[in-house]
Amino acid sequence: MKRLRLRSLSRMRLLAPLVCLALTPLVRADLHSDIEAVLADKLLHKAAVGVEVVRLGDGAGKDGAAKDEVVYQHNAQMPLVPASNLKLVTTAAALERLGPAFKFKTELRLTPENDLVLIGDGDPALGDAEYLKKVGWKTTTLFEWWAVQMREKQNIRQVRDVLVDDGIFEEQMLHPHWPADQVQKRYVPEVSGLNLNANCVDFQILVGPSGQVVQYAMDPNTRYVMVRNACVAGSQNAIWLSREAANNNIILKGEAKHSTKEPVSVTVHDPALFAGTVLSETLATNGIRREGSVHRDNTLRARNVGTVVAVHETPLATVLGRTNKDSMNLYAECLCKRLGHESSGKAGSWANGTLAVADFLRQSGIPDDQFHLDDGCGLSKENAVSAHVLAAVLSHQFHGKNKDLYVVSLSIAGIDGTLEDRFKGSDLRGRVVGKSGYVSGVRSLSGLLKTKDGTQYAFSILMNHVPDDPTVKILQEKIVKAVDAHASALAKGE
Numbered sequence: 013m014k015r016l017r018l019r020s021l022s023r024m025r026l027l028a029p030l031v032c033l034a035l036t037p038l039v040r041a042d043l044h045s046d047i048e049a050v051l052a053d054k055l056l057h058k059a060a061v062g063v064e065v066v067r068l069g070d071g072a073g074k075d076g077a078a079k080d081e082v083v084y085q086h087n088a089q090m091p092l093v094p095a096s097n098l099k100l101v102t103t104a105a106a107l108e109r110l111g112p113a114f115k116f117k118t119e120l121r122l123t124p125e126n127d128l129v130l131i132g133d134g135d136p137a138l139g140d141a142e143y144l145k146k147v148g149w150k151t152t153t154l155f156e157w158w159a160v161q162m163r164e165k166q167n168i169r170q171v172r173d174v175l176v177d178d179g180i181f182e183e184q185m186l187h188p189h190w191p192a193d194q195v196q197k198r199y200v201p202e203v204s205g206l207n208l209n210a211n212c213v214d215f216q217i218l219v220g221p222s223g224q225v226v227q228y229a230m231d232p233n234t235r236y237v238m239v240r241n242a243c244v245a246g247s248q249n250a251i252w253l254s255r256e257a258a259n260n261n262i263i264l265k266g267e268a269k270h271s272t273k274e275p276v277s278v279t280v281h282d283p284a285l286f287a288g289t290v291l292s293e294t295l296a297t298n299g300i301r302r303e304g305s306v307h308r309d310n311t312l313r314a315r316n317v318g319t320v321v322a323v324h325e326t327p328l329a330t331v332l333g334r335t336n337k338d339s340m341n342l343y344a345e346c347l348c349k350r351l352g353h354e355s356s357g358k359a360g361s362w363a364n365g366t367l368a369v370a371d372f373l374r375q376s377g378i379p380d381d382q383f384h385l386d387d388g389c390g391l392s393k394e395n396a397v398s399a400h401v402l403a404a405v406l407s408h409q410f411h412g413k414n415k416d417l418y419v420v421s422l423s424i425a426g427i428d429g430t431l432e433d434r435f436k437g438s439d440l441r442g443r444v445v446g447k448s449g450y451v452s453g454v455r456s457l458s459g460l461l462k463t464k465d466g467t468q469y470a471f472s473i474l475m476n477h478v479p480d481d482p483t484v485k486i487l488q489e490k491i492v493k494a495v496d497a498h499a500s501a502l503a504k505g506e
Contacts (some may be wrong), residue, residue, distance in 0.1 A: 023197040033397035042501070043084055046494040050487050051086060058477040059306040062399035064088040065495050068410055068468040069459075077411040081325035083469075084495070088403075091382055094450030096430075096455040098390030099164050099344045099398065103418040104405050105372035105413050106347040110354060115345075119208070120158055121318035127304075128171040128295075128321075130288055131313050132178045132206025134360060136324045136334070136351070137288070139208040141231055141275075143334060151209045151232045152294045158322050159298035166321070167292075174292045178205030178284035179310030181349045182361040185283070189392040196255040200391070203345040205360070208287035210342050213237055214275035215253060219245045219268045226268050236289040237262050237280060244268070253278055259427040260286075262313060284308060336447055337429030341389040348388025348455040362387055373401065376408050390449060402458045402472035406446075410460065410470065422446050422459060430461075435489055440496060446471075453477055457488040465498040471495060 017374035037084035043065075050059055063086040070077025072142025105214050121129055135375050137143060139151040162168040185202035186195060194200045201211040211231065218227040226243045237260040243251060246267035253276050255262045280286045288306040296302060312318075335343040349360030351368040358364060366385035373383060408416040423429025430448045435441050446459015458472035473488045 013356040037312035040261060043498040046498070047084055047086070047491050050490045050494070053487055055479060055481060055484055055487065056475065059478045060087070060090065060092055060443065062087040062090045062092050062472070062474040063491065064399040064472050066403050066407055066470045067499075068470055073152045076416060077407060080407055083498075085400075088400040089382055089398050091398050092383065092392050092476045093451070093454045094390055094395060094397045094474055095451045095454045095456050096341075096390045097384075097402055097447050097449040097458045097472070097474070098388070098395055099335050099339065100402060100447050101373065101385075101397065101405050102344050102347050102351075102388040103335050103411050103503060104418065105369040106328065106351055107332065107409075107418055108372055108412075109351055109368065110328055112328060112414050112417050114328040116328075116331070116350075118324045118326075119320055120322040120324075121312075122171070122321050123318040125316070126171055127173045127175050128291075128302075129175045129177065129309075129312050129318050130206065130291055132176070132180060132284060132287075133205065134180050134205050134207075134346045134350045135324075135326045135331075136207050136210070136340070137330055138206075138279045138324065139232075139290075139310070140334070141209050141214060143330075144446040151214075152290065154324055155291050155294035158291075159295045159300055161322060162295075163299050166192045168300060170303060171295070172302075174288050174295075174302055174306045175309045175312060176206055176284045176288040176306070176312050178308070178360060179313060180353055181205035181346075182401060184361070187243060187345075187362060187387050189386055189394050191391075192257070195254075195257055198279065199341050201279045201342045202281060202283055203342060203349065204283035205349075205452055206287050207342065207346070208232075208283065208290060210277070210280050210340065211283040212277040213262070214266070214277050215272075216275055217243070217251060217264075217268050222246060222302040225265075228264065231275065232290045233294075234286075234290050234293055236260060236286050237278075239264055241265075245477055251276070253471045255279060255281070274285040295414040314339050329421070330419055332417065336421040337446070339430045341391055344389035373405075376404065378404060391451065393454075395449060397474075399458075399472035399474050402474075403470045406460060406470035406472070410468065417419065419445060421461065423448070425488050434485070435492075438489070438493065440489075440493065443496075444492060452480070455488065457485075457492075461495060461499075462481065463496055463503070465499070465502070465503040467499055469495055469499070480481055 065084040067081040067083050116133045119131040141151045214231040216229040222245050239262045242265040249269045250266045253264040255278050263437045334340045348365035352365030353360035355368040356364040383397040386392040422445040423431035425431040425435045425444040443462045449456035455475045459470040478484050
């Protein structure tokens with residue numbers, strides 16, 4: 013695949029229009045002038061901007077797609093850094109290739125030697141505390157349930173070793189183009205074939221008398237990490253919580269005025285061993301002792317070792333929603349690598365995963381020169397896609413057989429997910445679904461707009477080299493509002 017130099021994007025020539033939407037753009041003067049006025053804002057003076065708006069045809073299938081009408085384009089074929097808007101592509105490819113009935117399956121097995129085996133399938137949702145609290149579960153609820161089943165129904169009181177197999181994914185767990193100085197943050201997790209709690213430990217800081225070292229609670233409460241605590245209670249909130257690179261030494265320091273209301277997450281190194289350790293600790297607190305150690309053996313899955321004790325399944329729909337609504341990077345990367353495994357038969361990797369997503373784009377009629385994929389979530393600035401690519405993917409899904417499952421995974425403006433606080437004071441809240449995106453210097457917004465008369469539009473707005481100013485988001489919303497106003501005028505015959 014042709015690699016693109018992002019530094020020269022502003023000088024790139026516009027590329028040929030997409031085959032699957034090869035229509036002469038019908039640009040109406042009022043919409044064109046309204047959007048151009050937004051793009052003339054001084055905040056975008058040095059920006060590279062790509063915009064495409066497509067009026068979607070009625071109905072599903074080929075007939076509906078054939079009626080799609082491009083109503084506005086601005087540098088629409090120019091590949092730009094998409095940030096988290098790339099998740100729209102990854103989830104579409106996963107839904108198309110894995111199928112709506114797909115489920116991630118994590119297995120617990122017991123060998124004749126009395127080793128307990130935890131085999132990962134790349135499930136990013138295992139023990140995800142933030143998600144599970146909606147149903148009253150916690151990080152270790154599944155492991156606790158397994159322990160009860162083993163003890164009471166199978167009379168298991170001790171095991172020898174706890175073995176983990178995360179070999180469904182490659183050994184490289186941290187993407188080389190992700191920010192190295194942010195690896196402790198929740199949005200920069202290591203990606204494993206076996207994950208737990210989004211590969212994070214969540215901290216609650218508990219403040220006591222001034223000048224004393226604070227207490228803390230961890231979820232999960234595990235010895236897998238070592239915490240050096242020098243944080244004291246004081247008059248200001250200046251808590252510093254981090255992790256040393258390539259190990260699990262966590263540093264808590266600074267000053268805390270109040271106990272934290274929301275957990276603060278820190279990533280772990282080597283998530284599969286983290287999951288195995290927490291499983292072992294949970295078994296111990298529930299009456300099942302481990303005699304040996306926790307270690308990795310990535311031959312277990314292939315050798316079909318042991319007897320199945322328990323299976324946990326996560327539907328694809330759950331993962332799609334957490335990826336798009338909540339913009340969870342780990343979820344997108346697990347989809348990407350799982351696609352790579354499915355298509356190649358080898359350990360899922362960023363190489364074969366992005367190739368699988370690229371194949372999906374090609375088979376949708378999108379030429380190579382409109383995209384370059386480097387990861388699944390959009391955190392890498394080596395990614396580049398055009399606004400046309402994103403609008404085409406949205407159109408493809410809207411007219412496809414999996415439309416409902418895909419659309420319900422998107423954030424609803426003013427209601428949930430990353431768009432919960434967007435379009436304030438506007439009646440577009442509830443009528444726009446989609447995905448926002450942000451990395452340094454990049455703002456993106458792509459999705460579907462349902463007008464008051466029921467007409468649907470797909471849109472993509474990519475902005476690169478923009479200042480870190482919240483007003484940029486308002487400019488994106490003005491563009492969507494202009495499309496909505498234009499549609500209302502058409503419906504009235506104006």
